[in-house]
Amino acid sequence: MRVVVPFGAADPKTRLSPVLDADERREFAVAMLRDVLDALGDRDVTVLSDAPLEASVPVDVDLDVDDRPLTDAVNAVLDASDGRVAVVMADLPLATPAAVDRLFEAAGDVVVAPGLGGGTNALVVRHGAFRVDYHGASVRDHREAARAVGATPTEVDSFRLATDVDEPSDLAEVLLHAEGEAAAWLREAGAELAVREGRVGVRYRGDVF
Amino acid sequence: MRVVVPFGAADPKTRLSPVLDADERREFAVAMLRDVLDALGDRDVTVLSDAPLEASVPVDVDLDVDDRPLTDAVNAVLDASDGRVAVVMADLPLATPAAVDRLFEAAGDVVVAPGLGGGTNALVVRHGAFRVDYHGASVRDHREAARAVGATPTEVDSFRLATDVDEPSDLAEVLLHAEGEAAAWLREAGAELAVREGRVGVRYRGDVF
Numbered sequence: 001m002r003v004v005v006p007f008g009a010a011d012p013k014t015r016l017s018p019v020l021d022a023d024e025r026r027e028f029a030v031a032m033l034r035d036v037l038d039a040l041g042d043r044d045v046t047v048l049s050d051a052p053l054e055a056s057v058p059v060d061v062d063l064d065v066d067d068r069p070l071t072d073a074v075n076a077v078l079d080a081s082d083g084r085v086a087v088v089m090a091d092l093p094l095a096t097p098a099a100v101d102r103l104f105e106a107a108g109d110v111v112v113a114p115g116l117g118g119g120t121n122a123l124v125v126r127h128g129a130f131r132v133d134y135h136g137a138s139v140r141d142h143r144e145a146a147r148a149v150g151a152t153p154t155e156v157d158s159f160r161l162a163t164d165v166d167e168p169s170d171l172a173e174v175l176l177h178a179e180g181e182a183a184a185w186l187r188e189a190g191a192e193l194a195v196r197e198g199r200v201g202v203r204y205r206g207d208v209f
Numbered sequence: 210m211r212v213v214v215p216f217g218a219a220d221p222k223t224r225l226s227p228v229l230d231a232d233e234r235r236e237f238a239v240a241m242l243r244d245v246l247d248a249l250g251d252r253d254v255t256v257l258s259d260a261p262l263e264a265s266v267p268v269d270v271d272l273d274v275d276d277r278p279l280t281d282a283v284n285a286v287l288d289a290s291d292g293r294v295a296v297v298m299a300d301l302p303l304a305t306p307a308a309v310d311r312l313f314e315a316a317g318d319v320v321v322a323p324g325l326g327g328g329t330n331a332l333v334v335r336h337g338a339f340r341v342d343y344h345g346a347s348v349r350d351h352r353e354a355a356r357a358v359g360a361t362p363t364e365v366d367s368f369r370l371a372t373d374v375d376e377p378s379d380l381a382e383v384l385l386h387a388e389g390e391a392a393a394w395l396r397e398a399g400a401e402l403a404v405r406e407g408r409v410g411v412r413y414r415g416d417v418f
Contacts, residue, residue, distance in 0.1 A: 015407060031407075054397070066401070096366075098366070099366055102366075114368060114385070114386065115375060116325075116382070116408060116409075117378070117381060117382075117407070117409050118381065118385050118402070118404075118408060118409035119406020119408070136404040137385065137402055137404055137409045139385060140385060140402075143358070155306055157305075157307070157311075157368050157369050158365050158366050158368055159323060159366050159367055159368045159369070159370075159371035160366050160367070162368035164373070166407065166408070168327070172326060172327065173326075174350060176323070176346060176348060177326050178324065179413075193327070193346055193349075195327075195345040195346055198224060198326065198375065199326020199327060199328070199347070199375070199376075200326050200327035200346045201326075
């Protein structure tokens with residue numbers, strides 16, 4: 001099964017702007033992408049980037065550039081497919097080979113890995129008529145879209161796949177649970193856990209997020 | 210294996226105060242507790258409450274009251290045990306029997322279910338010397354505490370067990386993914402999903418959280 005990893009290279013991770021400047025966000029986004037590619041192992045992977053990618057990816061990974069919005073670019077892949085495609089987001093640095101294996105081993109015509117706050121962090125599509133829509137509460141919409149075309153939606157219950165890194169507080173999850181390039185990048189940049197009342201935050205350049 | 214479910218009855222879910230008043234938080238906390246008890250099924254469960262519990266729990270569930278801080282109360286249970294105890298938090302309304310089964314089926318002397326922001330939402334303890342400390346980044350500390358007594362820590366990778374409901378934005382996860390009493394309580398109270406840029410929020414009494 002082909003695996004597509006959409007990647008926003010044009011202006012990555014804008015919601016991390018309170019913490020990281022544009023160059024830092026670009027570097028960190030590439031580190032997360034490389035962690036995801038690592039977790040995907042030797043699957044047939046294509047990075048689907050919205051702009052030419054200056055960073056290097058492993059030689060056995062294909063690279064397509066499509067500057068349309070995410071939903072359109074992914075649906076173009078589904079249109080051109082035989083109905084068997086996986087879509088795994090590039091901002092999942094907690095992903096491990098074990099979590100990815102559970103995703104691909106899950107039964108169902110459309111396997112959804114929910115993301116925090118209603119997102120869809122990964123999909124395994126085994127039905128020719130299913131199409132994506134990443135706007136809004138996409139995890140709910142994808143369940144409904146699957147049923148609407150007669151497909152059975154199922155879910156993979158994974159914290160590691162649910163934790164996409166979009167907001168400053170997500171950086172704490174990377175420091176707590178990830179062991180790849182993204183976590184190393186954060187540590188080298190000087191980020192560290194900030195224990196406080198409630199959930200743990202991240203301290204970076206004197207500020208706590 | 211005995212399962213202990215700590216429950217804060219005295220002043221539950223204070224971090225939800227921006228959304229719910231004290232009576233609402235009490236009702237909602239009990240609804241979440243009942244969802245967790247449902248997911249635990251016919252296991253040997255004791256609710257460990259920090260104050261007398263006015264709400265009803267299923268007749269086959271034991272109730273102990275211990276007004277000490279969480280860490281002390283749980284360690285008292287571990288002290289009195291044969292080294293085989295599970296601790297499952299009461300604010301996990303996304304928990305399902307399948308997620309709970311994965312927790313109990315996981316190998317390891319100390320199985321940890323991480324919570325968002327460094328918490329420890331569930332533990333299966335199979336080692337007599339392990340003790341808990343719920344302060345700070347407890348998931349990290351529990352891994353280290355397990356190793357320090359010669360126990361092997363392992364992890365159960367579950368979004369449903371990771372999602373404790375502490376902060377207003379967590380209510381969106383309940384509406385998106387839970388199907389028990391907590392979700393029903395929120396819906397009856399008038400809470401609904403608020404789709405916006407980024408992660409989905411909750412609209413309640415005209416405000417979006």
